[in-house]
Amino acid sequence: MTEFTPTDRTKVRRKPDRGKYDWDTIYAILDQAFVCHVGFIADGMPIVVPTNYVRVGDKLFLHGSTASRLMKTLGSGAPFCLSVTLLDGIVFSPTATGHSVNYRSVVVMGKAEPIEDPAAKLAAMRDFVEYVLRGRWATVRPPTDQELKGTMVLAVPLVEASAKVRVGFAVDSDEEYASGAWTGVLPFKWTPGEPLRDPRGNQSVPVPENIQRYTRPQ
Numbered sequence: 351m352t353e354f355t356p357t358d359r360t361k362v363r364r365k366p367d368r369g370k371y372d373w374d375t376i377y378a379i380l381d382q383a384f385v386c387h388v389g390f391i392a393d394g395m396p397i398v399v400p401t402n403y404v405r406v407g408d409k410l411f412l413h414g415s416t417a418s419r420l421m422k423t424l425g426s427g428a429p430f431c432l433s434v435t436l437l438d439g440i441v442f443s444p445t446a447t448g449h450s451v452n453y454r455s456v457v458v459m460g461k462a463e464p465i466e467d468p469a470a471k472l473a474a475m476r477d478f479v480e481y482v483l484r485g486r487w488a489t490v491r492p493p494t495d496q497e498l499k500g501t502m503v504l505a506v507p508l509v510e511a512s513a514k515v516r517v518g519f520a521v522d523s524d525e526e527y528a529s530g531a532w533t534g535v536l537p538f539k540w541t542p543g544e545p546l547r548d549p550r551g552n553q554s555v556p557v558p559e560n561i562q563r564y565t566r567p568q
């Protein structure tokens with residue numbers, strides 16, 4: 351198998367030609383980012399909360415304080431939906447309604463499983479750090495037992511997932527292009543700025559090469 355089977359819930363109906371289900375596309379989007387927005391029902395109300403994730407094989411891991419509503423709700427087995435979006439450009443069209451954005455986005459639906467085994471939890475915490483910056487784990491203090499106890503780690507099996515990808519220019523008819531407005535795409539790239547040294551840090555440590563030249567995916 352190299353792709354997710356679209357289900358009733360994950361089949362892209364609006365602009366279905368933009369829908370993708372193959373692992374390569376979906377994993378590439380997930381691995382570029384590390385922030386998702388999780389939608390779930392809490393106290394009868396829908397809520398969407400941004401949080402970090404890491405993808406390890408066919409799973410996403412989420413982590414957070416054991417006191418967090420997000421973690422408690424998902425940890426109880428409540429169904430949820432999460433999405434990840436990469437903005438690639440603004441699409442300027444000759445018409446007001448033809449404006450759009452180029453993007454790559456993923457929607458995942460499912461239920462999470464709490465990771466209880468301390469060794470597996472520690473391994474997931476390592477994955478979190480390494481996913482953001484490869485090689486970082488070896489340079490920092492690992493979590494204490496107390497810190498691990500206060501952290502909930504959830505595994506989300508990637509089973510129901512879809513991607514939607516928009517590329518290219520506006521799709522207005524040729525007649526619309528007679529207007530005087532500039533049309534085209536303004537590309538957007540997510541690039542890191544200059545590292546800022548923490549004044550409380552060890553001033554003799556040079557900025558590591560992998561931070562100076564940070565790229566994603568790691």
Ligand SMILES: Cc1cc2nc3c(=O)[nH]c(=O)nc-3n(C[C@H](O)[C@H](O)[C@H](O)COP(=O)(O)OP(=O)(O)OC[C@H]3O[C@@H](n4cnc5c(N)ncnc54)[C@H](O)[C@@H]3O)c2cc1C
Nearest residue numbers: 359360361362363364435451453454455456457512513514
């Ligand atoms: C940055 C960005 C900006 C957007 N702006 C707009 C906007 O202004 N107006 C607008 O109508 N739409 C916009 N979209 C598209 C929007 O995400 C939906 O695809 C669209 O609104 C259709 O929604 P629907 O519920 O009818 O989709 P349906 O096609 O009915 O959704 C069915 C299933 O398809 C999958 N799916 C749908 N959309 C996505 C997606 N984006 N990524 C991954 N899987 C998906 C999900 O699994 C979903 O459950 C934007 C998308 C992005 C990423």
